[in-house]
Amino acid sequence: MPTPSHLANPRYFDFRAARRVPETHAWPGLHDHPVVDGGAPGPDAVPVVDLAGAADEPRAAVVAQVARAAEQWGAFLLTGHGVPAELLARVEDRIATMFALPADDKMRAVRGPGDACGYGSPPISSFFSKCMWSEGYTFSPANLRADLRKLWPKAGDDYTSFCDVMEEFHKHMRALADKLLELFLMALGLTDEQVGGVEAERRIAETMTATMHLNWYPRCPDPRRALGLIAHTDSGFFTFVLQSLVPGLQLFRHAPDRWVAVPAVPGAFVVNVGDLFHILTNGRFHSVYHRAVVNRDLDRISLGYFLGPPPHAKVAPLREAVPPGRTPAYRAVTWPEYMGVRKKAFTTGASALKMVALAAAAAAADLDDDAGAGAAAEPVVHQQLLVSS
């Protein structure tokens, strides 16, 4: 019998056929920090923001929940958001159908070097010598039907239903992103009038763009040796993560260093603060290190809906976020510029946020990794894993 061509393709690792985790996929240092349950009551309980209360006036309680979560965790579970559960079920179902495509079809859509969209490992994987136990697909919802022809060149029913469902989802998510941006800005202390009326804030809301990245974490014969997605901070403003009912997302918390396992709450999104929001808020809302682990018996699917500025827009601390008498803690950067800095940071082991910090203000605000709640706490994952690019 001839070998199917995808098995002959050295770029495709067949997770389904793997009976063990090969050295190429075995990560050292995965258990350097304990894992605690973020679904149990107590100080490690992942904060919950329930938007069902945000429709009533005053919204002060919801705004306070957002402020606390963004300042102390850089992440929270979002419930009561109004995106229908039945739509989320269809989204997951379509994603599963996409990942079940034959390897040849997926490899045809592979992300080329420097491409924003495409199939395969996420961009961050290029900085590490080990491979992750996952496959991913990135696309722009604004360019959905054209992007998805990479996977389904002949279109057809699966293509059409995938695009229809994702378009419906994107419409809901874009509106939800606007609502959450408003709450974030109010949580920074801006009034309703400032949110809609101040030029800088209005421009952010009007130009914010969305990117979708889908993750498939196949079940794994030895989940303690493998890693679904390496610890990272998201680089944009903020991200909605939809995780299937199989948990796997973990948030890094400092002092003591530990991983907090985010519970899989049906219908909830996890919201992560990204690096550009960290900069925009002058470090008051901090980006959060997170990773995804894999499971022995079950596949896991997740979806990241990433919000950020358009490529040409400079992001700098908002005037309202800089305390009186202080200077901004970060210089202005565009998203592509920041990705360039982060690439350099990965190859040198430095912190990308520190590389864009303004020295004098950084010293005054004590932007040290050990600064506590205001700093993006960083797990020790870099030394042994970096490859130079």
Ligand SMILES: C=C1C[C@]23C[C@@]1(O)CC[C@H]2[C@@]12CCC[C@@](C)(C(=O)O1)[C@H]2[C@@H]3C(=O)O
């Ligand atoms: C908008 C984006 C954020 C992202 C890079 C991307 O262009 C599309 C994929 C996103 C993702 C998902 C997995 C982790 C991550 C670090 C990566 O390598 O690709 C993020 C990127 C990010 O937040 O920087």
Ligand SMILES: O=C(O)CCC(=O)C(=O)O
């Ligand atoms: O799979 C997850 O839960 C996390 C995904 C994620 O962090 C990402 O896509 O950036």
Ligand SMILES: [Fe+2]
């Ligand atoms: Fe992420």
